[in-house]
Amino acid sequence: MAKRKPMQLELVLDNVPAQTSSRHQFRLDEHWIEYTLKRSLRRRSITFVIDEDGLRVGAPWHASLRRIESLLGRHARWITRKLGEWRARRPPPFTWQEGAAVMALGEPLTLALDPARSSTARDGNLLCIAANEAIEPGVLAAQVTAWLRSTAQGWFEQRAAHYAPELGVPLPAIYLSNARSRWGSCHPDGRVRLSWRLIQMPPELIDYVVVHELAHLREANHSQYFWRWVARVLPDYEIRRRALRRDSHRYLFA
Ligand SMILES: [Zn+2]
Incomplete structure (x- = not known):
């Protein structure tokens, strides 16, 4: 293949997503094994990862499925053993009972x-x-x-009262939502809505969401000015933001 000039490569990257993800199944001995295939323009070799989410395969953009699955077949014993280890480690599904x-x-x-x-x-x-x-x-x-919700209401109000003066915004009315995918939202009239499920998280992550929504009373967008307000109150907000993205799936139990 002819070597591309850097300019052309950039155009290719513009038009094609840098990574795609798809689910596949293949037969390994007696069993069907599901895996997630992530193709990437940057990847040069085929890689396997097995963790609590199962088997993930990383592959170069043009690697054929046949080549990928023949490699999986060659590592069949390792894959079966690792998947078994993770299955054994997985906690039993949550049940509402004493001791949970x-x-x-x-x-x-x-x-x-x-x-x-x-x-x-x-x-x-x-x-x-x-x-x-x-x-x-x-x-x-x-x-x-009900206990988590009432704890959430008191905690969120107290944290908002703590941070509102630092941002120079009036203390908003805090309402609880039941959202699983949206932790908070802010209405221009000064109402802040926070998911009660946040109360499950460590205080530093709750504070990030509270400050994020309060900062929207300053800037109703995600411009650099908005992030400057967030950073003024929480200089390490990026670490908290990443942790929230990484961990939030753990707090969706009910
Ligand atoms: Zn926002």
């Missing part, structure tokens, strides 16, 4: 039933529920969620 753990402010709280109580309350690393063993999983879920 929910996250609050980045810490696991173990659910404990305590019929002597009149309301749900945290006690160290326990979340004590005013109920006995006869409680239905759905009722338990509702009680824990």
